[in-house]
Amino acid sequence: MTSNKEDYLKVIYEGGGLERPVPNKEIAQALGVAPASVSEMLTKLNQQGLIVYGSYKGSRLTEAGLASCMDVVRSHELWEVFLIRHLGYTWREAHEDAHLLEHVASSRMIDRLDNFLKHPQTCPHGSLIPQNGRIPESEGFNRLSDLSAGETAMICRVLEDGTLLDYLERRGLKIHETIQLLSIDDYEGPVSFILEGRTINISFKAATQIFVKRLSGPAKEDYDGS
Ligand SMILES: [Zn+2]
Numbered sequence: 001m002t003s004n005k006e007d008y009l010k011v012i013y014e015g016g017g018l019e020r021p022v023p024n025k026e027i028a029q030a031l032g033v034a035p036a037s038v039s040e041m042l043t044k045l046n047q048q049g050l051i052v053y054g055s056y057k058g059s060r061l062t063e064a065g066l067a068s069c070m071d072v073v074r075s076h077e078l079w080e081v082f083l084i085r086h087l088g089y090t091w092r093e094a095h096e097d098a099h100l101l102e103h104v105a106s107s108r109m110i111d112r113l114d115n116f117l118k119h120p121q122t123c124p125h126g127s128l129i130p131q132n133g134r135i136p137e138s139e140g141f142n143r144l145s146d147l148s149a150g151e152t153a154m155i156c157r158v159l160e161d162g163t164l165l166d167y168l169e170r171r172g173l174k175i176h177e178t179i180q181l182l183s184i185d186d187y188e189g190p191v192s193f194i195l196e197g198r199t200i201n202i203s204f205k206a207a208t209q210i211f212v213k214r215l216s217g218p219a220k221e222d223y224d225g226s
């Protein structure tokens, strides 16, 4: 498979394409190309059974599509872990530069990198890292915007869009931390919640791009997130 096709599949995967159709606009933005030029490739991937594509709805990844981008997804995510842990990268920087590294590394190098990093389960943005060519089973997540006031939840994953990553990291959002929702204003207004004793306010739109696991009990203090 050419790296270009893999790029499309990976962008759809990272955009949440297993859970929802990813709009053309987002795919174009993530790839840095004009929206008009993505539809041709998406039609091709649709014909090959790698995605389910509707020009107004967007693209969902099929099982076959997921399988054929696993190696590059794994490479991308392990590089992200490395860049953040060892080179002091931000969320956004790691996502951007992992794009440069993901295609050039051999599978031997990626296996050694995985060993060196002690087999992380998720990338820094919370996406599960494939093991043996498969994405591990995950429990279904809710969107942060689906929570009600007073509920506690663990932040599990954020969509990998550069602007969103900067926005959330600046506000101190952390993966695998517990939050308590304070309020969601009417008419899709701002969302506020408590994280590590601080109140954080984000836009409703951002809250729809954060995936959480509802917790019934009180906040867990000892979760190490790795
Ligand atoms: Zn990424």
Ligand SMILES: [Zn+2]
Pocket: 077, 080, 095, 123, 124, 125, 126, 127, 160
């Ligand atoms: Zn990531």
